[in-house]
Amino acid sequence: xxxxxxxxxxxxxxxxxxxxxxxxxxxxxxxxxxxxxxxxxxxxxxxxxxxxxxxxxxxxxxxxxxxxxxxxxxxxxxxxxxxxxxxxxxxxxxxxxxxxxxxxxxxxxxxxxxxxxxxxxxxxxxxxxxxxxxxxxxxxxxxxxxxxxxxxxxxxxxxxxxxxxxxxxxxxxxxxxxxxxxxxxxxxxxxxxxxxxxxxxxxxxxxxxxxxxxxxxxxxxxxxxxxxxxxxxxxxxxxxxxxxxxxxxxxxxxxxxxxxxxxxxxxxxxxxxxxx
Amino acid sequence: xxxxxxxxxxxxxxxxxxxxxxxxxxxxxxxxxxxxxxxxxxxxxxxxxxxxxxxxxxxxxxxxxxxxxxxxxxxxxxxxxxxxxxxxxxxxxxxxxxxxxxxxxxxxxxxxxxxxxxxxxxxxxxxxxxxxxxxxxxxxxxxxxxxxxxxxxxxxxxxxxxxxxxxxxxxxxxxxxxxxxxxxxxxxxxxxxxxxxxxxxxxxxxxxxxxxxxxxxxxxxxxxxxxxxxxxxxxxxxxxxxxxxxxxxxxxxxxxxxxxxxxxxxxxxxxxxxxxxxxxxxxxxxxxxxxxxxxxxxxxxxxxxxxxxxx
Numbered sequence: 001x002x003x004x005x006x007x008x009x010x011x012x013x014x015x016x017x018x019x020x021x022x023x024x025x026x027x028x029x030x031x032x033x034x035x036x037x038x039x040x041x042x043x044x045x046x047x048x049x050x051x052x053x054x055x056x057x058x059x060x061x062x063x064x065x066x067x068x069x070x071x072x073x074x075x076x077x078x079x080x081x082x083x084x085x086x087x088x089x090x091x092x093x094x095x096x097x098x099x100x101x102x103x104x105x106x107x108x109x110x111x112x113x114x115x116x117x118x119x120x121x122x123x124x125x126x127x128x129x130x131x132x133x134x135x136x137x138x139x140x141x142x143x144x145x146x147x148x149x150x151x152x153x154x155x156x157x158x159x160x161x162x163x164x165x166x167x168x169x170x171x172x173x174x175x176x177x178x179x180x181x182x183x184x185x186x187x188x189x190x191x192x193x194x195x196x197x198x199x200x201x202x203x204x205x206x207x208x209x210x211x212x213x214x215x216x217x218x219x220x221x222x223x224x225x226x227x228x229x230x231x232x233x234x235x236x237x238x239x240x241x242x243x244x245x246x247x248x249x250x251x252x253x254x255x256x257x258x259x260x261x262x263x264x265x266x267x268x269x270x271x272x273x274x275x276x
Numbered sequence: 277x278x279x280x281x282x283x284x285x286x287x288x289x290x291x292x293x294x295x296x297x298x299x300x301x302x303x304x305x306x307x308x309x310x311x312x313x314x315x316x317x318x319x320x321x322x323x324x325x326x327x328x329x330x331x332x333x334x335x336x337x338x339x340x341x342x343x344x345x346x347x348x349x350x351x352x353x354x355x356x357x358x359x360x361x362x363x364x365x366x367x368x369x370x371x372x373x374x375x376x377x378x379x380x381x382x383x384x385x386x387x388x389x390x391x392x393x394x395x396x397x398x399x400x401x402x403x404x405x406x407x408x409x410x411x412x413x414x415x416x417x418x419x420x421x422x423x424x425x426x427x428x429x430x431x432x433x434x435x436x437x438x439x440x441x442x443x444x445x446x447x448x449x450x451x452x453x454x455x456x457x458x459x460x461x462x463x464x465x466x467x468x469x470x471x472x473x474x475x476x477x478x479x480x481x482x483x484x485x486x487x488x489x490x491x492x493x494x495x496x497x498x499x500x501x502x503x504x505x506x507x508x509x510x511x512x513x514x515x516x517x518x519x520x521x522x523x524x525x526x527x528x529x530x531x532x533x534x535x536x537x538x539x540x541x542x543x544x545x546x547x548x549x550x551x552x553x554x555x556x557x558x559x560x561x562x563x564x565x566x567x568x569x570x571x572x573x574x575x576x577x578x579x580x581x582x583x584x585x586x587x
Contacts, residue, residue, distance in 0.1 A: 192539035
């Protein structure tokens with residue numbers, strides 16, 4: 001039995017929405033009593049449409065926002081408000097955001113970008129840090145790493161930028177990476193390349209991933225287990241092939257129907273949009 | 277009858293380092309009622325092709341070639357004639373990043389009126405707007421709203437509706453589904469299918485070959501400014517000829533069937549002084565000596581392919 005790296009129990013976060021001029025309040029149940037757990041080296045896919053609470057879940061795990069209720073255990077420690085547990089999760093659990101054009105500072109060069117987390121967590125001396133950055137660049141196959149080191153983000157393509165983001169996450173040797181739509185902004189041909197790289201790194205360092213996406217076809221490529229979210233709740237979960245090839249919940253079915261495969265016969269049929 | 281044809285079109289951009297030949301000798305033709313999908317990686321020239329047909333690229337950037345719509349050249353027309361009679365009336369465009377192309381300080385209605393005024397529409401504005409909003413599957417209450425009050429999918433529909441206002445025959449849609457949720461994507465696809473049924477031709481520009489299969493009868497694959505393969509959708513999907521087309525199809529992660537996905541190693545050449553010969557040479561698994569010479573367009577059953585393998 002593999003050890004558990006992350007366990008989320010009855011996590012809840014509601015946002016109160018208030019108009020600027022009106023006094024009426026509505027409550028958005030962004031995350032509503034969800035529980036799941038993740039084993040070491042496992043890839044869990046969180047899937048659902050926009051607004052289903054996927055990204056809020058990620059932010060709750062990293063405590064970027066406070067949950068209303070529920071508990072989070074990371075690598076045997078409960079994550080609370082104390083600085084010790086916060087330091088632990090923010091060092092060993094890293095995040096990759098969707099848009100590599102927005103998630104790296106255009107005025108910093110690549111070495112500074114990747115070195116920043118090391119500086120924040122006060123790891124290593126200057127020389128050691130430099131070596132760690134170069135190692136991370138080699139890991140994500142940005143060659144020649146020595147040249148890339150001094151470049152600025154605007155000199156790199158979208159795929160290369162996303163590798164920089166991945167290198168920045170890897171440099172702290174995390175146990176868990178939360179990737180929020182990491183390939184949806186990339187070209188189809190580069191998508192597969194970045195996913196392949198993520199999978200290689202996972203096998204090599206037995207990193208666990210939470211892969212957040214609305215695109216089930218890339219989900220199947222990377223994930224082992226999947227949880228489908230809808231309106232803040234997990235409506236279906238299980239091994240990925242089982243869920244995707246034999247979906248039970250009508251919402252899962254609707255998500256699957258929405259995806260096109262490249263098939264010329266598509267031309268002659270209307271797309272099914274399921275009711276759920 | 278030929279509906280629209282593009283012949284040997286060359287469009288470039290002047291930069292300090294030299295001319296970027298974004299569209300290099302591209303040809304294709306569509307029959308009445310046909311739609312085309314243009315696929316390729318970022319920076320392969322697919323958007324520039326769309327902009328050239330709309331004549332939005334600065335004068336002089338279209339170096340050579342011709343574009344004809346129903347037998348009439350739209351490149352030889354004067355600028356003012358094109359603006360008056362063709363742009364938006366015959367050919368319109370849904371721009372990339374359409375969700376951000378609405379002006380945030382005007383209501384949806386005002387943005388519609390701007391287009392109608394610009395093209396001197398004589399008729400009831402209110403009725404026209406209400407009709408067009410209906411036709412893209414939105415309710416009447418969106419007309420008085422500001423863009424920030426609408427969801428991504430609704431904004432995309434509004435932008436499509438603006439393109440449809442003057443009932444064009446040909447609509448160029450540049451990445452209309454990218455950055456949208458899969459469920460909203462499916463709705464937009466159905467909307468495009470409906471427009472086709474009403475007799476409109478669509479040019480769908482995207483890097484997603486799966487989306488193209490939903491609307492296009494013809495497909496053009498672009499690589500580094502060249503259209504390296506053109507043909508019927510059936511032929512491109514079932515029997516792709518160019519090694520790049522084959523690789524592109526293999527790189528798509530699929531939900532059903534095989535899990536194995538391959539990607540294309542390397543990156544496309546610079547479009548400033550691109551290398552002689554086939555531009556896919558460095559990345560092609562079948563590269564041979566002959567490929568160092570420019571491949572001509574070899575005829576296939578439904579189009580052409582630019583590859584020495586089919587000499």
